Amino acid sequence: DGGITQSPKYLFRKEGQNVTLSCEQNLNHDAMYWYRQDPGQGLRLIYYSQIVNDFQKGDIAEGYSVSREKKESFPLTVTSAQKNPTAFYLCASSIAQVNQPQHFGDGTRLSIL
Protein backbone atom coordinates (compact mmCIF):
# COMPACT_ATOMS: atom_id res chain seq x y z
CA ASP A 1 0.00 0.00 0.00
CA GLY A 2 1.22 3.52 -0.74
CA GLY A 3 1.64 5.88 2.15
CA ILE A 4 3.81 7.95 4.41
CA THR A 5 5.88 6.35 7.14
CA GLN A 6 7.16 8.32 10.08
CA SER A 7 9.52 6.88 12.63
CA PRO A 8 9.86 6.55 15.48
CA LYS A 9 6.35 6.98 16.89
CA TYR A 10 7.69 8.19 20.23
CA LEU A 11 11.04 9.86 20.79
CA PHE A 12 12.74 11.10 23.92
CA ARG A 13 15.59 13.53 23.88
CA LYS A 14 17.88 14.99 26.48
CA GLU A 15 18.28 18.73 26.56
CA GLY A 16 21.12 19.91 24.35
CA GLN A 17 20.88 17.01 21.92
CA ASN A 18 19.95 17.08 18.27
CA VAL A 19 17.46 14.48 17.08
CA THR A 20 16.32 13.47 13.61
CA LEU A 21 12.79 12.42 12.71
CA SER A 22 12.33 10.20 9.69
CA CYS A 23 9.70 10.61 6.97
CA GLU A 24 9.46 8.33 3.92
CA GLN A 25 6.76 8.25 1.25
CA ASN A 26 6.11 5.87 -1.64
CA LEU A 27 3.31 7.89 -3.21
CA ASN A 28 5.63 9.40 -5.82
CA HIS A 29 4.70 12.85 -4.53
CA ASP A 30 6.94 15.78 -5.36
CA ALA A 31 6.05 17.99 -2.40
CA MET A 32 6.70 17.14 1.24
CA TYR A 33 6.04 19.06 4.46
CA TRP A 34 6.78 19.10 8.16
CA TYR A 35 4.27 20.42 10.68
CA ARG A 36 4.33 20.85 14.40
CA GLN A 37 1.12 20.37 16.38
CA ASP A 38 0.68 21.69 19.91
CA PRO A 39 -2.55 21.49 21.91
CA GLY A 40 -4.93 24.25 20.81
CA GLN A 41 -2.50 25.51 18.16
CA GLY A 42 -3.51 23.54 15.11
CA LEU A 43 -0.81 22.70 12.58
CA ARG A 44 2.12 25.04 12.04
CA LEU A 45 4.40 24.65 9.04
CA ILE A 46 8.10 24.13 9.79
CA TYR A 47 9.60 23.41 6.37
CA TYR A 48 8.42 22.25 2.99
CA SER A 49 10.02 20.97 -0.18
CA GLN A 50 8.55 21.02 -3.66
CA ILE A 51 11.40 19.21 -5.37
CA VAL A 52 14.51 17.23 -4.60
CA ASN A 53 17.45 19.29 -3.31
CA ASP A 54 15.24 22.29 -2.62
CA PHE A 55 13.27 23.31 0.46
CA GLN A 56 11.71 26.42 1.96
CA LYS A 57 11.21 27.69 5.50
CA GLY A 58 7.72 27.69 6.89
CA ASP A 59 6.30 29.80 9.71
CA ILE A 60 8.36 28.30 12.54
CA ALA A 61 11.65 27.10 11.01
CA GLU A 62 13.97 28.39 13.75
CA GLY A 63 15.73 25.54 15.56
CA TYR A 64 14.96 23.01 12.82
CA SER A 65 16.75 21.79 9.71
CA VAL A 66 15.79 19.51 6.83
CA SER A 67 17.27 17.85 3.76
CA ARG A 68 15.72 16.49 0.57
CA GLU A 69 18.33 14.32 -1.09
CA LYS A 70 15.79 11.82 -2.39
CA LYS A 71 12.23 12.26 -3.58
CA GLU A 72 10.99 9.68 -1.09
CA SER A 73 12.66 11.06 2.01
CA PHE A 74 12.40 14.33 3.97
CA PRO A 75 14.07 14.00 7.39
CA LEU A 76 13.65 16.71 10.02
CA THR A 77 16.36 17.50 12.57
CA VAL A 78 15.31 19.18 15.78
CA THR A 79 18.41 20.98 16.97
CA SER A 80 19.42 22.02 20.46
CA ALA A 81 18.58 25.59 19.40
CA GLN A 82 14.87 24.76 19.45
CA LYS A 83 13.84 26.02 22.86
CA ASN A 84 10.58 24.14 23.25
CA PRO A 85 10.77 21.00 21.11
CA THR A 86 8.19 18.89 22.96
CA ALA A 87 5.36 18.47 20.45
CA PHE A 88 3.66 16.16 17.96
CA TYR A 89 5.42 16.29 14.58
CA LEU A 90 3.55 15.45 11.39
CA CYS A 91 5.01 14.83 7.96
CA ALA A 92 2.86 15.19 4.86
CA SER A 93 3.17 14.97 1.09
CA SER A 94 1.21 16.11 -1.94
CA ILE A 95 1.29 15.99 -5.71
CA ALA A 96 3.39 18.81 -7.16
CA GLN A 97 2.03 22.16 -6.03
CA VAL A 98 1.74 23.13 -2.40
CA ASN A 99 -1.99 23.86 -2.71
CA GLN A 100 -2.93 20.26 -3.38
CA PRO A 101 -4.51 17.94 -0.78
CA GLN A 102 -1.97 16.56 1.64
CA HIS A 103 -1.49 13.02 2.90
CA PHE A 104 -0.18 12.75 6.44
CA GLY A 105 1.94 10.22 8.27
CA ASP A 106 1.04 8.92 11.73
CA GLY A 107 3.30 11.43 13.44
CA THR A 108 6.18 11.37 15.91
CA ARG A 109 5.68 12.51 19.48
CA LEU A 110 8.86 14.11 20.80
CA SER A 111 9.44 14.63 24.50
CA ILE A 112 12.33 16.21 26.36
CA LEU A 113 13.72 14.36 29.37
Added chain:
Amino acid sequence: GQQVMQIPQYQHVQEGEDFTTYCNSSTTLSNIQWYKQRPGGHPVFLIQLVKSGEVKKQKRLTFQFGEAKKNSSLHITATQTTDVGTYFCAGVLLRTGGGADGLTFGKGTHLIIQP
Protein backbone atom coordinates in the same frame (compact mmCIF):
# COMPACT_ATOMS: atom_id res chain seq x y z
CA GLY B 1 0.32 37.68 9.65
CA GLN B 2 -2.28 36.23 7.40
CA GLN B 3 -4.43 33.72 9.18
CA VAL B 4 -7.29 31.38 8.77
CA MET B 5 -9.60 31.67 11.76
CA GLN B 6 -11.81 28.79 12.79
CA ILE B 7 -14.67 28.74 15.31
CA PRO B 8 -15.73 27.38 17.66
CA GLN B 9 -12.66 25.84 19.27
CA TYR B 10 -14.76 23.21 21.06
CA GLN B 11 -18.29 21.98 20.44
CA HIS B 12 -20.20 19.57 22.65
CA VAL B 13 -23.30 18.02 21.11
CA GLN B 14 -25.69 15.24 21.98
CA GLU B 15 -25.58 12.33 19.58
CA GLY B 16 -28.09 13.00 16.84
CA GLU B 17 -27.74 16.79 16.98
CA ASP B 18 -26.28 18.81 14.15
CA PHE B 19 -22.80 20.41 14.20
CA THR B 20 -21.27 23.29 12.27
CA THR B 21 -17.75 24.71 12.20
CA TYR B 22 -16.83 27.96 10.48
CA CYS B 23 -13.65 29.11 8.82
CA ASN B 24 -12.82 32.74 7.96
CA SER B 25 -9.96 34.48 6.24
CA SER B 26 -9.19 38.19 5.84
CA THR B 27 -7.60 37.33 2.50
CA THR B 28 -9.22 35.79 -0.56
CA LEU B 29 -8.56 32.08 -0.76
CA SER B 30 -7.56 30.22 -3.88
CA ASN B 31 -9.17 27.12 -2.47
CA ILE B 32 -10.06 25.63 0.87
CA GLN B 33 -9.59 22.11 2.17
CA TRP B 34 -11.10 20.30 5.13
CA TYR B 35 -9.40 17.63 7.21
CA LYS B 36 -10.50 15.40 10.08
CA GLN B 37 -8.20 14.20 12.85
CA ARG B 38 -9.43 11.45 15.14
CA PRO B 39 -8.12 11.44 18.73
CA GLY B 40 -4.57 10.08 18.67
CA GLY B 41 -4.51 10.04 14.87
CA HIS B 42 -3.32 12.16 11.99
CA PRO B 43 -5.28 14.59 9.79
CA VAL B 44 -7.12 12.95 6.92
CA PHE B 45 -8.18 14.93 3.87
CA LEU B 46 -11.95 15.19 3.45
CA ILE B 47 -12.61 17.58 0.58
CA GLN B 48 -11.40 20.56 -1.44
CA LEU B 49 -13.55 23.50 -2.55
CA VAL B 50 -12.37 25.76 -5.35
CA LYS B 51 -15.26 27.70 -6.84
CA SER B 52 -17.03 30.69 -5.36
CA GLY B 53 -20.29 29.60 -3.70
CA GLU B 54 -19.47 25.94 -4.12
CA VAL B 55 -21.40 23.38 -2.06
CA LYS B 56 -20.36 19.74 -1.78
CA LYS B 57 -21.89 16.88 0.17
CA GLN B 58 -20.46 13.68 1.56
CA LYS B 59 -23.28 11.68 3.16
CA ARG B 60 -24.14 13.66 6.32
CA LEU B 61 -21.41 16.27 5.75
CA THR B 62 -22.08 19.47 3.81
CA PHE B 63 -19.23 21.79 2.86
CA GLN B 64 -19.72 25.35 1.62
CA PHE B 65 -17.34 27.94 0.16
CA GLY B 66 -18.45 31.57 0.41
CA GLU B 67 -19.23 33.78 -2.55
CA ALA B 68 -16.27 36.02 -1.76
CA LYS B 69 -14.00 32.98 -1.23
CA LYS B 70 -13.09 34.22 2.24
CA ASN B 71 -15.12 31.84 4.36
CA SER B 72 -16.23 28.26 4.50
CA SER B 73 -18.29 25.98 6.68
CA LEU B 74 -18.68 22.30 7.45
CA HIS B 75 -22.06 21.07 8.65
CA ILE B 76 -22.72 17.59 9.98
CA THR B 77 -26.31 16.42 10.18
CA ALA B 78 -27.37 14.05 12.95
CA THR B 79 -23.97 13.46 14.50
CA GLN B 80 -22.80 9.96 15.37
CA THR B 81 -20.08 8.84 17.76
CA THR B 82 -17.84 8.12 14.78
CA ASP B 83 -17.82 11.86 14.01
CA VAL B 84 -15.72 12.57 17.10
CA GLY B 85 -12.47 14.35 16.32
CA THR B 86 -10.97 17.66 15.34
CA TYR B 87 -12.00 19.27 12.07
CA PHE B 88 -9.50 21.57 10.40
CA CYS B 89 -9.95 23.92 7.52
CA ALA B 90 -6.89 24.81 5.49
CA GLY B 91 -6.84 27.65 3.02
CA VAL B 92 -4.58 28.63 0.18
CA LEU B 93 -4.18 32.40 0.54
CA LEU B 94 -3.83 34.50 -2.60
CA ARG B 95 -0.99 37.01 -2.53
CA THR B 96 -1.73 40.67 -3.36
CA GLY B 97 0.82 40.71 -6.14
CA GLY B 98 -0.29 37.42 -7.59
CA GLY B 99 0.45 33.81 -6.87
CA ALA B 100 -0.52 31.86 -3.82
CA ASP B 101 1.01 30.64 -0.60
CA GLY B 102 0.86 27.11 0.67
CA LEU B 103 -1.81 25.78 2.97
CA THR B 104 -2.58 27.74 6.14
CA PHE B 105 -4.42 25.65 8.69
CA GLY B 106 -7.04 26.89 11.10
CA LYS B 107 -6.67 25.84 14.73
CA GLY B 108 -9.45 23.31 14.39
CA THR B 109 -12.78 22.62 16.05
CA HIS B 110 -12.87 19.76 18.54
CA LEU B 111 -16.17 17.90 18.27
CA ILE B 112 -17.19 16.07 21.42
CA ILE B 113 -20.29 13.89 21.26
CA GLN B 114 -22.28 12.85 24.29
CA PRO B 115 -24.26 9.66 23.79
